[in-house]
Amino acid sequence: MPKAKVTFQDIGVTVTVPAGTRLIEVSEKVGAGITYGCREGECCTCLTKIVSGGEFLAPPSILEDQVLKDNMAPRGHRLACQAQIIGGDIVVKPA
Amino acid sequence: MAAAALTDRAVEIAPGVHWVGALDPHLRSFDIILKTANGTSYNSYVVRGENGVAIIDTVKENFADDFFRRLESVARYDEITTIVLNHLEPDHSGALPELLKRAPQAKVYLSSRAQMMLKALLKPSGEKPPEYIPVTTDDEVDLGGRTLRFLHTPYLHWPDTQCTYLVEDGLLFTGDIFGCHFCDNRLFNDTVGDFRFSFEYYYAHIMRPFREYVLDAIALIEPLAINLIAPAHGPILRHAPRDYVHRYRELATPRLFNEARSEKTLVVFYISAYGNTRRMAESLAAGAESIGGVRVSLYDLEGGESGIFTDLIEEADGLAFGSPTINADAVKPIWDVLSSLTTVNIKGKLGAAFGSYGWSGEAVRLIEDRLRGLKMRVPVEGLRIKLVPDAGELEACRDLGEQLARHLTGKVEHREIDMAALA
Numbered sequence: 001m002p003k004a005k006v007t008f009q010d011i012g013v014t015v016t017v018p019a020g021t022r023l024i025e026v027s028e029k030v031g032a033g034i035t036y037g038c039r040e041g042e043c044c045t046c047l048t049k050i051v052s053g054g055e056f057l058a059p060p061s062i063l064e065d066q067v068l069k070d071n072m073a074p075r076g077h078r079l080a081c082q083a084q085i086i087g088g089d090i091v092v093k094p095a
Numbered sequence: 096m097a098a099a100a101l102t103d104r105a106v107e108i109a110p111g112v113h114w115v116g117a118l119d120p121h122l123r124s125f126d127i128i129l130k131t132a133n134g135t136s137y138n139s140y141v142v143r144g145e146n147g148v149a150i151i152d153t154v155k156e157n158f159a160d161d162f163f164r165r166l167e168s169v170a171r172y173d174e175i176t177t178i179v180l181n182h183l184e185p186d187h188s189g190a191l192p193e194l195l196k197r198a199p200q201a202k203v204y205l206s207s208r209a210q211m212m213l214k215a216l217l218k219p220s221g222e223k224p225p226e227y228i229p230v231t232t233d234d235e236v237d238l239g240g241r242t243l244r245f246l247h248t249p250y251l252h253w254p255d256t257q258c259t260y261l262v263e264d265g266l267l268f269t270g271d272i273f274g275c276h277f278c279d280n281r282l283f284n285d286t287v288g289d290f291r292f293s294f295e296y297y298y299a300h301i302m303r304p305f306r307e308y309v310l311d312a313i314a315l316i317e318p319l320a321i322n323l324i325a326p327a328h329g330p331i332l333r334h335a336p337r338d339y340v341h342r343y344r345e346l347a348t349p350r351l352f353n354e355a356r357s358e359k360t361l362v363v364f365y366i367s368a369y370g371n372t373r374r375m376a377e378s379l380a381a382g383a384e385s386i387g388g389v390r391v392s393l394y395d396l397e398g399g400e401s402g403i404f405t406d407l408i409e410e411a412d413g414l415a416f417g418s419p420t421i422n423a424d425a426v427k428p429i430w431d432v433l434s435s436l437t438t439v440n441i442k443g444k445l446g447a448a449f450g451s452y453g454w455s456g457e458a459v460r461l462i463e464d465r466l467r468g469l470k471m472r473v474p475v476e477g478l479r480i481k482l483v484p485d486a487g488e489l490e491a492c493r494d495l496g497e498q499l500a501r502h503l504t505g506k507v508e509h510r511e512i513d514m515a516a517l518a
Contacts, residue, residue, distance in 0.1 A: 011472075011502065011507060012507050012509040012510065013474075013509070013510050014510070014511045015511075015514050015517070016511070016512070017514045018514070021514065029514075030474065030517065031472050032472065032474070033472045035442055035443060035470035035471075037470075043254075044254075067211075070207055070208060070210050070211055071207070071208055071254075072207055072231075094443070
């Protein structure tokens with residue numbers, strides 16, 4: 001299975017993950033500072049800054065796009081409960 | 096509530112501005128979490144301009160009749176051009192679906208984050224949502240000779256909240272901020288009974304978890320010329336309104352000067368039946384202290400009260416909880432503390448758990464789950480030690496303290512791990 005690397009900049013941890021993993025599946029296990037509310041892409045609690053490698057995340061769904069817009073999220077931000085890693089090296093930190 | 100009955104008519108609070116809210120004197124608890132010894136009020140306002148009429152917030156659904164009777168005493172529905180929603184919680188939006196039916200031409204002004212809530216609110220009616228316009232700080236609506244200007248003040252106490260300023264009159268409609276659950280038909284702060292306790296109780300239970308946002312809002316509000324503050328609950332503040340702004344600034348500011356301001360703070364709470372979890376706590380604290388840049392405090396939960404602990408927790412950067420496992424659970428004083436934190440903001444604080452156990456040792460994992468549920472980060476796996484910690488195990492506690500201190504001070508070394516290795 002293709003692998004990817006995601007680095008949680010706030011805690012200095014890089015995790016090798018299988019492609020298809022969502023950020024939420026990793027960030028809590030390593031204790032990163034990204035926090036969660038609804039876990040369903042609605043509340044925007046888990047807004048995350050994509051420091052680099054945003055192109056290695058699957059594009060946001062219509063729902064995620066709308067939530068990001070409604071919450072005035074700056075460019076380069078995603079919802080960690082929705083963002084799916086598809087490969088490459090990604091660096092993230094809490095918004 | 097004062098004995099004299101309020102009429103069904105609107106009450107003028109400034110020329111061309113009326114209160115059209117409702118009184119709920121018999122309510123005894125609000126949102127389950129708040130006691131309301133003399134009830135509450137749901138304040139709604141009407142502002143008349145030369146070219147239109149604005150309604151600012153509505154009331155709880157079961158009080159809609161009161162609201163509409165008072166509204167009809169000062170405005171026709173076809174005059175309403177503008178509906179401002181400062182906060183969409185049901186006690187302020189309950190009459191909105193009916194108002195939209197009666198004034199379908201009105202445009203709705205609300206914060207960006209309120210849009211999804213509006214859609215959710217109107218779901219049961221099955222009606223097409225009204226024309227709504229998301230607004231932010233300095234956006235304005237011209238009513239003809241009167242201007243409504245919006246202030247983006249989120250998280251007071253929901254993400255959707257905003258304030259609305261009537262520029263020419265210096266009136267500030269604030270939603271829940273500066274409000275309180277206090278029902279008195281004399282309406283104004285210089286005529287109602289003593290509501291000071293209610294004002295502070297409301298802050299402590301509703302606004303305190305969002306004190307950083309309170310301070311952001313105060314920074315927007317303080318430069319305004321304010322003649323009157325019209326909150327969505329409780330007395331209308333027409334006498335010395337700025338005093339209430341000052342008081343909010345005081346309430347939202349940390350109470351004591353922080354001697355450790357240049358350092359991070361770690362508070363270690365523990366409770367111990369036979370001294371084993373206590374020894375773990377002491378070793379953890381010593382380890383954290385050894386790193387430098389972290390000031391550690393050690394508290395035995397048996398020797399304190401939950402209110403004091405809540406204050407400590409609000410101010411701390413990191414929190415470690417030590418509990419023995421008794422009957423497959425952490426002990427009640429731990430849960431008492433961890434269930435009393437809804438009045439403070441602990442999101443993103445560093446958390447950790449540890450404890451001695453005899454049989455199965457579930458407490459540590461249960462505490463960690465709770466800390467994550469409270470939106471704390473738990474970067475270091477907790478430590479469970481069977482019964483009496485030996486020298487090596489106490490060293491592991493010390494190491495846990497060192498790791499926590501490194502995380503607090505940003506001294507953690509970069510690690511690379513495989514997801515398969517994560518539990």
